[in-house]
Amino acid sequence: MKKHNYSAGPCILPQEVFEKSAQAILNFNNSGLSLLEISHRSKDFVAVMDEARALALELLGLQGKGYQALFLAGGASLEFLMVPYNLMKENGKAAYLDTGTWANGAIKEAKLFGETVVVASSKEQNYNHIPKGFTVPNDADYFHCTSNNTIFGTQMKVFPSVDIPVVCDMSSDIFSRVIDFSKFDIIYAGAQKNMGPAGTTLVIIKEDILGKNGRVIPSMLDYAKHIKAESMYNTPPVFPVYASLLTLQWLKNLGGIAAIEKINNAKAALIYTEIDRNPLFKGAAAIEDRSNMNATFLLNDENHAATFDAMWKAAGISGLPGHRSVGGYRASMYNALPLESVQVLVEVMKELESKI
Numbered sequence: 001m002k003k004h005n006y007s008a009g010p011c012i013l014p015q016e017v018f019e020k021s022a023q024a025i026l027n028f029n030n031s032g033l034s035l036l037e038i039s040h041r042s043k044d045f046v047a048v049m050d051e052a053r054a055l056a057l058e059l060l061g062l063q064g065k066g067y068q069a070l071f072l073a074g075g076a077s078l079e080f081l082m083v084p085y086n087l088m089k090e091n092g093k094a095a096y097l098d099t100g101t102w103a104n105g106a107i108k109e110a111k112l113f114g115e116t117v118v119v120a121s122s123k124e125q126n127y128n129h130i131p132k133g134f135t136v137p138n139d140a141d142y143f144h145c146t147s148n149n150t151i152f153g154t155q156m157k158v159f160p161s162v163d164i165p166v167v168c169d170m171s172s173d174i175f176s177r178v179i180d181f182s183k184f185d186i187i188y189a190g191a192q193k194n195m196g197p198a199g200t201t202l203v204i205i206k207e208d209i210l211g212k213n214g215r216v217i218p219s220m221l222d223y224a225k226h227i228k229a230e231s232m233y234n235t236p237p238v239f240p241v242y243a244s245l246l247t248l249q250w251l252k253n254l255g256g257i258a259a260i261e262k263i264n265n266a267k268a269a270l271i272y273t274e275i276d277r278n279p280l281f282k283g284a285a286a287i288e289d290r291s292n293m294n295a296t297f298l299l300n301d302e303n304h305a306a307t308f309d310a311m312w313k314a315a316g317i318s319g320l321p322g323h324r325s326v327g328g329y330r331a332s333m334y335n336a337l338p339l340e341s342v343q344v345l346v347e348v349m350k351e352l353e354s355k356i
């Protein structure tokens with residue numbers, strides 16, 4: 001039986017994506033060949049890459065606005081260093097908002113290239129909220145933020161308006177809610193949180209911000225080279241790109257980001273209402289910053305953990321334990337998680353209450 005999969009990433013994908021990608025591994029486009037054994041330069045695969053790049057821009061509302069989409073390898077973590085390599089000047093500086101483990105990872109890499117200014121941090125409160133009221137220096141080469149903090153369950157609801165290029169790590173909430181994506185100059189997202197299997201990273205770049213920092217950039221780390229090669233500078237991760245394309249097609253057929261946002265809001269409302277109502281539980285993140293993708297919550301009395309754990313496992317739920325730095329539970333409700341899975345979890349939480 002299919003589990004209710006709350007894994008934080010790699011995570012649940014639409015069932016039709018699993019089925020169609022399995023089919024493509026056996027016989028791609030009725031070619032008598034597997035997707036895994038054809039040239040990435042073949043007409044059929046070039047069409048996959050082209051469509052994936054175009055569809056990503058279309059869904060984000062960025063077509064014809066000077067943006068390029070790339071499907072790179074190396075994970076979101078490689079973007080932590082590609083961003084400063086491509087945007088930070090020699091002896092330059094960059095501004096970062098520190099909202100959690102991943103933001104911190106990005107700051108650590110940027111420090112290798114120049115000065116980093118942390119405009120605000122919620123580290124002292126174990127990243128349970130998004131800092132507000134900070135100012136971004138307008139002489140920095142760019143401002144970097146993380147839209148959704150996968151581990152702590154916080155999400156930026158507003159983004160600062162600044163005059164310098166804005167870079168956003170959207171790994172865990174891209175394609176989940178309507179945002180004016182044209183406010184950003186670079187958006188990157190590891191596929192495995194909301195778009196596809198691990199192995200590729202979507203990078204969206206406003207082309208005119210490149211080529212200005214005067215650094216000599218190794219080819220594989222140079223966004224401009226990847227753009228020029230149409231995301232095929234070397235052999236791309238063909239399977240993750242194909243499965244990502246299938247997920248993007250699924251999303252488009254569903255009605256795009258506006259349609260999935262409604263479902264995501266309904267799922268989040270269901271779980272947070274229960275966390276707030278049920279006297280056995282409490283939320284881990286500040287209410288106004290709660291993530292619609294990763295709901296973090298705790299038992300008020302840890303002594304009930306064994307009972308609760310046995311109950312949700314028996315209900316066919318998987319992947320619920322929280323990250324070790326927060327503890328408790330984390331319900332990751334990415335695009336492909338059905339509303340019914342959240343209903344099952346809420347029922348288990350109610351049952352626990354009636355048992356105790």
Ligand SMILES: *Cc1c(COP(=O)(O)O)cnc(C)c1O
Pocket residue numbers: 009074075076077078102146148149150169170171172190191193
């Ligand atoms: C998971 C995650 C990352 C790291 O992604 P990798 O692809 O494993 O490098 C970075 N940022 C955020 C917000 C994440 O959720």
